[in-house]
Amino acid sequence: MKKLEVGILGATGMVGQRLVSLLENHPWFELKWLAASDKSAGKPYAEACHWRLRVPMPKAARDLMVHECQPGHAPQLLFASLDAKVAGTVERDFARSGHVVVSNSSSHRMDADVPLLIPEVNPDHLALVRTQRQQRNWKGMIVTNPNCTTVGLVMSLAPLDRAFGLEKVLMTSLQAVSGAGYPGVPALDILGNVIPYIHNEEEKVESEAQKLLGKLADGRIKAGTFVVSAHCNRVLVEDGHTESVSVALKSKASLEDITETWRKFRSVPQELGLPSAPQHPIVVRDENDRPQPKFDVETERGMATVVGRLRPCSVLQFKYTALSHNTIRGAAGAALLNAELMKAEGYLD
Amino acid sequence: MKKLEVGILGATGMVGQRLVSLLENHPWFELKWLAASDKSAGKPYAEACHWRLRVPMPKAARDLMVHECQPGHAPQLLFASLDAKVAGTVERDFARSGHVVVSNSSSHRMDADVPLLIPEVNPDHLALVRTQRQQRNWKGMIVTNPNCTTVGLVMSLAPLDRAFGLEKVLMTSLQAVSGAGYPGVPALDILGNVIPYIHNEEEKVESEAQKLLGKLADGRIKAGTFVVSAHCNRVLVEDGHTESVSVALKSKASLEDITETWRKFRSVPQELGLPSAPQHPIVVRDENDRPQPKFDVETERGMATVVGRLRPCSVLQFKYTALSHNTIRGAAGAALLNAELMKAEGYLD
């Protein structure tokens, strides 16, 4: 099978670098085109990009020329990890010009006609692109993945919502510095410190969770009716958002029911055998002090959500700790899995 | 006024060191006696103690001889910061022998006849020592302060409980490594990591909060009826426990009401002018990203609880961030303020 040619908008940032890395030797996609800000355009990627991953820059990407973020000669399928300031407009321009924009940016996530997807959670929401194309009269489309803090939370909640109905969720995050991009958080701000604030993060988590766990009907999403409250903190961790979560469900569920529901959880990406899908979307750890970013963030190549410490909560019903890799499962890997779902379901033909 | 001679049981640990430091030039107390484990006994303090504070070891303490933890020639008033394994027995032995033991250990905190005190919160609970001395037929007594994670939480809740009645509290902590003592947390465990578990910590916070905000009547404490649920995490911070707190109250209160209640909060230590009392037990920060351990942990010489980010909570009613210094307000300073309260109220005459 000939691989589908793909490009990246915003290829030099942290998420762009993860995309470049994850696309190396991808069985379905071939990275052929890179774009970034004007100051990078016109240079080969190896020169334009201040590579910050521990894994080396893929050889094939080194010599790709970096283009400006303008439609024209780009491949049809584009991953977008642009700076929030420009993402909205650029993505719209590309979609209007016929490109399929698989975006990690927050700009269009909450647009009523834009799918906000976690392939294990709400793959059916992808159909919302039909509404989008009709209403906007676009040849292309925009599909988005959630914020890096939302993904781990909603992944761990989704099977519980299906089985028992969600009522209330209270989540406190301890977020890694890579979530702020590069250069991102200054060492002077975070060494020996906690920053109890991340701009707009709590609002994103609360609204995205309700859209993700909503129902698609009549060409629109009816948001979930549960409530979510988030506290977001920054800590000195490189990769991996840790979340302390308390939950109340509508139906009765024992701790054993919950553990079993998590362990058995498989969904469309696993059934379709999508290349980036984790075998186990939720991995349950039994030790009393796990998950920990240091040991668990790379579980299933960074694509699993790892949960542990399930126990009763005297205020809601039960509580636990969840961890997921914020630049893989929470960003680049999320976009990639979205594109794989689209390919498998015929949206890229 | 002649100063009262005092001693320290467990003088070489992290909390013992803080006590030694806080007692330097204390207006009421004079440090005259130190005790620690057998391997330290018989050495001068400067030699026995691996001093770990940034402020230098007080000159007067350097030459004090370290004794074994046995009653006999010790002063009547003793601060105790012993290892949990031996604290229970040693404190009992000293109290039985007539000493006033002002303890930071958890061993006797939840004993029905032992006061668990935050002088700003429940100074009247001190009267419980009468029950204690009668029942145990002791000449001395034991008085305790709460766990380092409990203090900041309960300090911020107490004035709200008085004014509006507490119903539910959900707290997630991001705790400093000094809370684990010395050597405590290995660098290999916590560098670039979060540990989502601290042995027994959640249980302590939940039970101590209810005792602290309970009512003393007929020689016993009737615990508070609100519920508390805690998630406790360790992060790479030296000093200062940060807490993300969500609360529901029994009576209606606006965010302005809460802020005003915090700002106005003064209590017995402030009225009595106790030497270690902070002028403002609760300091409210207006910035959207404070309190932070780096900048705020030393507020009021480490004796204030600093709060900020007050905002609505969609699951309970409102949420905020609290910070307090875990080895000062949460341990050594807490014990010292307890002793000052006892002195001011005539318990040491």
Next chain:
Amino acid sequence: MKKLEVGILGATGMVGQRLVSLLENHPWFELKWLAASDKSAGKPYAEACHWRLRVPMPKAARDLMVHECQPGHAPQLLFASLDAKVAGTVERDFARSGHVVVSNSSSHRMDADVPLLIPEVNPDHLALVRTQRQQRNWKGMIVTNPNCTTVGLVMSLAPLDRAFGLEKVLMTSLQAVSGAGYPGVPALDILGNVIPYIHNEEEKVESEAQKLLGKLADGRIKAGTFVVSAHCNRVLVEDGHTESVSVALKSKASLEDITETWRKFRSVPQELGLPSAPQHPIVVRDENDRPQPKFDVETERGMATVVGRLRPCSVLQFKYTALSHNTIRGAAGAALLNAELMKAEGYLD
């Protein structure tokens, strides 16, 4: 005595903030004027400056208006801690207009007619400003202090050079992140890492050391004839540059001779009683694992160089560890002490 009014060029950066802090309640100088980049100009300091020190912003500075960096209404005496890109020109403009510019920037340090000063080391070099004013036909003048890495090294070498003659110096630094300013080093670059390179730093240390320990004669500096080789590394420390130093001297000196030379070292600032002068410019620690930034960086309010671990070196003659506070003794405090020396010696009348 009426205080002398002073201003700061580059008041919002890390060194500017330290200057603002050190000038609070200064007995000789009163901070009356602040300037910074155009985007800060026109705002009160509290608003323009993202304050990053643990000590709070002085109240008196909060409401000072920030000006553009242009001569005109500024006080005669100006501290300069401007970004290297603009420092050269701006400082020259102010000096030409009659201002005394006491600069922390590297732009003019190596100019043949600009004094590069450490008041304990080469206070006589201040007379070089006479040459400067003649040659440049300026009413004002520029006086500079060395790079933050040079200061601790040269302070520890100066008394040895006087007593025994320096021949060779090999120094490896472990430098704090605050040395790179703010935002400076990204957390993603330095967490769990060492960066073995700091742009131009080694060149500065090598050339500045020779100028500082040179002789002033006939209106010019004859550089020291010893050789210096530097390796500069960045590590995850907030404040305090640690230096591993090996030295060969021209005359024979025992380890006891060296220790005694360090301990006895006093110089002009101590004799003149300059307000910011440390009582002991060099503090010798006897423990085998000191100095350490955590415990020793604040020695003498950050104005001392702390040395320890003196022992033989099989390649040169002896070796030791030196530590000094890079934004106090190595920058803001250095400039302040220079100004105090100038005041005491009549250069500001």
Next chain:
Amino acid sequence: MKKLEVGILGATGMVGQRLVSLLENHPWFELKWLAASDKSAGKPYAEACHWRLRVPMPKAARDLMVHECQPGHAPQLLFASLDAKVAGTVERDFARSGHVVVSNSSSHRMDADVPLLIPEVNPDHLALVRTQRQQRNWKGMIVTNPNCTTVGLVMSLAPLDRAFGLEKVLMTSLQAVSGAGYPGVPALDILGNVIPYIHNEEEKVESEAQKLLGKLADGRIKAGTFVVSAHCNRVLVEDGHTESVSVALKSKASLEDITETWRKFRSVPQELGLPSAPQHPIVVRDENDRPQPKFDVETERGMATVVGRLRPCSVLQFKYTALSHNTIRGAAGAALLNAELMKAEGYLD
């Protein structure tokens, strides 16, 4: 080919864990036997060992029973990574009983009849075991690898010594916390700090380097005649010792000569194709800010020494930065490569 059965003395420590990990799926050796301190003996490895590596514990090791460190049923070939307090005696007991002890401990490294080996550097020194067995009348033998700080230094020096002759070496290390074992360095000691002292480390580096680069003749090692001086510092890095090195050679060599010598360096392990041998024992980085532990420590599976920043040194002749993985190339991998060399050269038949 049937694999050779091997065991580990000190299997639960940091180096023991690395050995267990590196022996998983080893083509020549099969891990069959584990021993550790008495408190671990009698438990399965999964229970006895507090596993601290990011890679998971190999399945095959989980159920191996941990034995006491006593000869008897152990395999002939044993890797030893025992605590320094007991290593000397235990290793001797096993060697006397006929075991081949491939040790990472310092106890016997400097014994005149014990080979201290880096297979790329002095593989011929292995023949020293003949002297050892004769003199000690042992059926077994002890072979050692150098200290973790020595390895990277000597690897980078060896080809230069061969080509140009070493005269003087001055090295300052910035060492990772894993070098101190587990629990090792307390977070409270190293957070935001540098510790300029590691017990006995400088002495080890200086003496081991001379033995490693010495000549074997007449059954004894004639130590190298160059001088080495070391400054050893601890920094907050997990794995990877960074070294700032200055060197003087006996013969003239340009920077190009040195780079080319490093790049071309291959030795016996490469020629023999030993399974753990890096393809390039020395990897030269061209960037001006490399090597860095974060990006380079895993080069060649942690078995290469990575060098960079080669430039002139005004005190000696040239200087550079070297990095090597302290628990792989500097400990577990070093021992493993020694055993592979012994196997390939017929010492284990």
